[in-house]
Amino acid sequence: MKGKALLYFVEGGAPVLVALLVRAALLALKKDIARHKKAAMIHAVATWISLILALILVKMGFTISENAPAWISKIHLAIIYMIPPLLVILPATGLSGRRTAHMMAAITYCVTWAASLITGAMIFSMSRGWL
Numbered sequence: 001m002k003g004k005a006l007l008y009f010v011e012g013g014a015p016v017l018v019a020l021l022v023r024a025a026l027l028a029l030k031k032d033i034a035r036h037k038k039a040a041m042i043h044a045v046a047t048w049i050s051l052i053l054a055l056i057l058v059k060m061g062f063t064i065s066e067n068a069p070a071w072i073s074k075i076h077l078a079i080i081y082m083i084p085p086l087l088v089i090l091p092a093t094g095l096s097g098r099r100t101a102h103m104m105a106a107i108t109y110c111v112t113w114a115a116s117l118i119t120g121a122m123i124f125s126m127s128r129g130w131l
Helices: 002-029 034-059 070-080 083-095 098-127
Strands: none
Touching: 002 034, 002 098, 034 083, 070 098, 083 098
């Protein structure tokens, strides 16, 4: 039961984080930089909170998946571990005016997020017996 509780907690916050990320990306594409900065920072803070809470729950003994194969969990964690460094690089490049570096980091971040969502959905589906 502990594994499911953490899984539901982590998956439950994903739609909010995705909505914040999409909002920040759309504002960047519209070149509304002031609002983009606010939306991106809100997303970054919410993502840090989610990561820290998940880490605390894991330290308390909760598991990420109980019915999914170990290989998908390892891939998912490897992808997740790429997010914190990108959360440091993005504001550093964006606020310092290094636009090209910021855009490349943002693209990497979006691809990483998509991969984490896909592997997370696979773990969720496997834990429910759908895959």
